[in-house]
Amino acid sequence: MIQLILSLVAIGFLAILSLWLGQMRTAPLDSIQTVKARLSKVDPEFRSDRIFLSDDKQAALAFDDGKAGLALVRAIGDHYSVRTFGHGDLLEVSSPRTSADPVVLRTKDATFPRLRFRTKDEQLKNEVAQRLEPFVAVKRVPS
Amino acid sequence: MTLPDPVQYAIPVFVVLIVAEMLLARYRGTVSYETRDTVASLMMGFGNSVAGVLFGSIAVATYYLIHDYALFDIPAVWWVIPICFVADDFAYYWFHRFSHECRYFWASHVVHHSSQHYNLSTALRQTWTGRVSFSFIFYLPFVYLGFPPEIMFFCGGLNLVYQFWIHTEAIDKMGPLELFMNTPSHHRVHHGTNPRYLDANYAGTFIIWDKMFGTFVPEAEEDPVEYGIIKRLGTFNPLRIAFHEWIDIGKDVVSSRSLGEAVSYIFQAPGWSPDGSRKTAAQLKAEWRAEQDRRSSTKLKKPVPAE
Numbered sequence: 001m002i003q004l005i006l007s008l009v010a011i012g013f014l015a016i017l018s019l020w021l022g023q024m025r026t027a028p029l030d031s032i033q034t035v036k037a038r039l040s041k042v043d044p045e046f047r048s049d050r051i052f053l054s055d056d057k058q059a060a061l062a063f064d065d066g067k068a069g070l071a072l073v074r075a076i077g078d079h080y081s082v083r084t085f086g087h088g089d090l091l092e093v094s095s096p097r098t099s100a101d102p103v104v105l106r107t108k109d110a111t112f113p114r115l116r117f118r119t120k121d122e123q124l125k126n127e128v129a130q131r132l133e134p135f136v137a138v139k140r141v142p143s
Numbered sequence: 144m145t146l147p148d149p150v151q152y153a154i155p156v157f158v159v160l161i162v163a164e165m166l167l168a169r170y171r172g173t174v175s176y177e178t179r180d181t182v183a184s185l186m187m188g189f190g191n192s193v194a195g196v197l198f199g200s201i202a203v204a205t206y207y208l209i210h211d212y213a214l215f216d217i218p219a220v221w222w223v224i225p226i227c228f229v230a231d232d233f234a235y236y237w238f239h240r241f242s243h244e245c246r247y248f249w250a251s252h253v254v255h256h257s258s259q260h261y262n263l264s265t266a267l268r269q270t271w272t273g274r275v276s277f278s279f280i281f282y283l284p285f286v287y288l289g290f291p292p293e294i295m296f297f298c299g300g301l302n303l304v305y306q307f308w309i310h311t312e313a314i315d316k317m318g319p320l321e322l323f324m325n326t327p328s329h330h331r332v333h334h335g336t337n338p339r340y341l342d343a344n345y346a347g348t349f350i351i352w353d354k355m356f357g358t359f360v361p362e363a364e365e366d367p368v369e370y371g372i373i374k375r376l377g378t379f380n381p382l383r384i385a386f387h388e389w390i391d392i393g394k395d396v397v398s399s400r401s402l403g404e405a406v407s408y409i410f411q412a413p414g415w416s417p418d419g420s421r422k423t424a425a426q427l428k429a430e431w432r433a434e435q436d437r438r439s440s441t442k443l444k445k446p447v448p449a450e
Contacts, residue, residue: 003151007192010158011185014264015178017162021169024178074377077177079259081377110390112377 025078028057035060038073042082046071052128054102055118063131070135072105072115083112088137093129103128108137144219146293149300157307161263167313168262175262175312183379184258188267190381198274205279206292215289223294228348230285231298235347238281240358243342243424249413250388251276257384259371261334266310271385302347306330316362325350328362335368338431341424373414373427388413 018024029035032051039046039062046069048062062071070085091106102116103125119125168175217223242252251270258265273279286295309330316328325346333344343360346353353359362368376384392409399405404417414423422430 003154004189004192004196007154007189010154011182011189014158014161014165014185015182017165018176018178018181021165021176023165023168023176023181025174072377076375076377076379077180077259078174079177079371079375081375083377109377110383110387111374113380113383115377 026058027075027078027080029053029060029073029075029080030057035062035073038080038082039071043071043084046084050131052117052119052124054116055120059115059117061115061117061128061132068134070132072107072112074112074115081112083107083109085109085135087134090132090135091137093132093136095129096125099125103132105132144291144293146297149297149304153304153307157263157267160308164263164311164313173312175260176264177260179379180258180260181262181264183381183384184264184268186381187254187271187384188269190271190385191267191269191273194271194274201274201277202279203292203296205277205283206286206295209283209286210289210292213287213289217289217291219291219294223290224298227285227290227294228298228301230288230290231282231295231302232346232348233352234282234285235299235302236345236352236356238278239345239347240356241281242278243345244412245410246388246392246413246415247276247409248278250392251278253372253388253413254384256334256372257376259375261310261312261331261368261370263307263310265334265370266307268384272389305348310334321350321361323349323351329353329359331368331370332360332362334370336371336373337366337369338427339363339366340368341428373424 029038030053032048032053035051035053036048039048046062047064047066048071049065051060051062053060058075060073062073063069064071068087070089071082072085073080073082085107089108091108093106094101094104096103099120099122102118105115105117107113107115117128119128165176238248239252242248251273254270255265255268258268270278282295282299286292306325309325309327311327312331314327317324317326320326321328325344325348329344329346329350332340335341335343340360343358344350344353345358350359376387378384395408396405399408400417407415407417412423412425414421414426
């Protein structure tokens with residue numbers, strides 16, 4: 001028992017040290033080119049007809065209208081993670097109550113459970129929500 | 144013969160070495176550490192220890208049960224330890240190879256590969272489900288042969304301790320040691336997702352097993368290692384890291400159209416699918432090789448311009 005407690009203490013110490021050393025970094029998703037580059041590595045055939053960048057530069061959505069595909073790109077620490085989805089592959093998309101709330105997408109993929117898309121642009125938010133509609137298996141719920 | 148658990152004694156040294164590597168990364172300005180990734184790795188290590196307390200007795204009971212029927216009565220004396228260490232390392236090679244080439248065992252082992260970083264904390268990113276999924280069965284032939292369980296556990300612990308320090312980018316190639324020992328360079332290759340590096344360098348301590356069984360791939364300067372797994376995780380949640388592949392297996396089994404398909408989803412290589420819509424590491428590597436061959440043959444066929 002004492003060993004497990006000491007292990008937790010050590011984890012806390014290393015986490016604080018890592019923070020102090022400035023090792024908490026977030027990979028920026030700040031341009032369409034970055035999103036396209038990430039996407040082409042994972043799914044070279046994905047054609048991005050429309051790309052939406054999150055205000056916090058940590059998430060992006062891309063739509064391939066031709067093959068009815070959705071790509072989600074998110075910063076995971078200082079790296080990226082990308083998934084492509086088809087119609088019905090999202091569990092739900094929350095409807096933000098205020099403009100400050102992000103649109104939260106929950107997916108069926110256990111390795112990429114959710115993505116928070118932040119934007120203050122209401123028009124953009126509506127467009128995103130509209131485009132996401134066919135990808136949702138469960139209809140939108142209030143957040 | 145009473146032997147200690149080497150891992151328990153090594154933990155303080157692990158912490159000191161991680162601190163040293165973090166400081167070195169800061170000094171050199173490299174990006175080998177990221178806080179959330181590090182915390183996730185350490186939490187996985189902690190969970191592995193908890194799982195050891197909860198389920199460790201499964202392995203202990205199985206070892207002693209098998210040892211009761213052992214073929215030979217190998218004594219628990221000091222000179223058995225080095226022999227057992229080599230035997231354990233041989234068993235580790237096969238355990239590790241199956242952990243990559245059979246999805247059932249991969250579901251536990253994927254945890255260790257799920258970081259996109261490669262540093263000493265990655266060494267501690269360990270499975271929570273290895274014991275309950277009987278990953279230790281690969282060691283049982285040596286117990287059946289007669290190696291005393293306490294020495295098997297001790298050697299297994301030593302092997303784990305050895306493998307800690309090779310999880311680093313801070314050490315380059317190590318001269319003649321590269322010939323027969325598993326080194327940071329060899330193990331970086333093992334953690335690579337580059338097609339060239341897939342399904343390679345399974346060794347624990349001695350790289351000779353990979354050289355003997357055709358799975359050795361040297362680190363190539365022109366192909367810097369990209370760490371992680373092919374389907375890079377989009378989460379730092381320890382629970383998801385621990386169980387995501389089991390969940391995916393469950394989903395695939397439920398969606399199977401026959402018993403054969405369900406069994407294949409569990410025991411075939413990770414990435415197997417009945418319609419070939421997904422790819423295994425072997426397929427990705429074969430495609431990469433074919434592409435390399437095509438490129439080199441195109442180069443050879445290129446007409447020489449007339450002078």
